[in-house]
Amino acid sequence: GESVGLHLPTLSVQEGDNSIINCAYSNSASDYFIWYKQESGKGPQFIIDIRSNMDKRQGQRVTVLLNKTVKHLSLQIAATQPGDSAVYFCAEKENDYKLSFGAGTTVTVRA
Amino acid sequence: NAGVMQNPRHLVRRRGQEARLRCSPMKGHSHVYWYRQLPEEGLKFMVYLQKENIIDESGMPKERFSAEFPKEGPSILRIQQVVRGDSAAYFCASSPGGGSGYEQYFGPGTRLTVT
Numbered sequence: 001g002e003s004v005g006l007h008l009p010t011l012s013v014q015e016g017d018n019s020i021i022n023c024a025y026s027n028s029a030s031d032y033f034i035w036y037k038q039e040s041g042k043g044p045q046f047i048i049d050i051r052s053n054m055d056k057r058q059g060q061r062v063t064v065l066l067n068k069t070v071k072h073l074s075l076q077i078a079a080t081q082p083g084d085s086a087v088y089f090c091a092e093k094e095n096d097y098k099l100s101f102g103a104g105t106t107v108t109v110r111a
Numbered sequence: 112n113a114g115v116m117q118n119p120r121h122l123v124r125r126r127g128q129e130a131r132l133r134c135s136p137m138k139g140h141s142h143v144y145w146y147r148q149l150p151e152e153g154l155k156f157m158v159y160l161q162k163e164n165i166i167d168e169s170g171m172p173k174e175r176f177s178a179e180f181p182k183e184g185p186s187i188l189r190i191q192q193v194v195r196g197d198s199a200a201y202f203c204a205s206s207p208g209g210g211s212g213y214e215q216y217f218g219p220g221t222r223l224t225v226t
Contacts, residue, residue: 036217042219097142097166097167097209097213103151104152
């Protein structure tokens with residue numbers, strides 16, 4: 001499953017499929033980006049980050065892609081599992097400490 | 112090592128009352144950040160504090176809101192004379208340092224409901 005365009009609030013994906021969550025950022029000067037996962041009733045949890053001198057970074061089952069030309073960020077989750085159901089936020093660091101969050105995409109995994 | 116702790120987890124206040132939200136950072140962390148999340152929105156930065164200092168409060172409403180991080184004890188976000196529009200989830204994060212290389216660790220949040 002894939003969220004397209006600037007932002008799609010919800011994404012429904014079949015268990016075992018890959019998920020792609022997209023995010024557009026606004027500040028071309030931003031040099032550090034983070035993806036967070038927020039489960040219901042909890043605070044955001046760090047998933048993976050990427051600096052602007054990179055195009056791609058991989059973690060465990062997750063990959064972040066950065067396209068600075070079009071100011072676009074994506075998070076790919078391989079073999080989506082029920083535990084991946086959550087709201088996913090991209091965030092850019094406006095300066096050394098201030099995080100600016102996108103609106104979030106709700107991912108629902110279908111069994 | 113316990114994570115960031117926030118209390119209360121849920122707080123109900125009537126319009127005009129005061130709300131006090133507490134945040135205990137992770138052990139060894141001296142930098143605290145407060146964010147507000149309205150329903151179905153992303154988190155919005157409110158304030159950044161170090162021990163006994165407010166570093167950046169550019170995201171705080173000019174009136175009724177204040178924050179502190181004393182030498183001893185938790186950081187406090189105080190909202191005076193609450194209004195319905197203050198209903199939101201308030202998250203605290205902490206980090207061991209304030210530079211760009213430090214990850215912010217978030218607490219579970221306090222959900223404020225103003226009736």
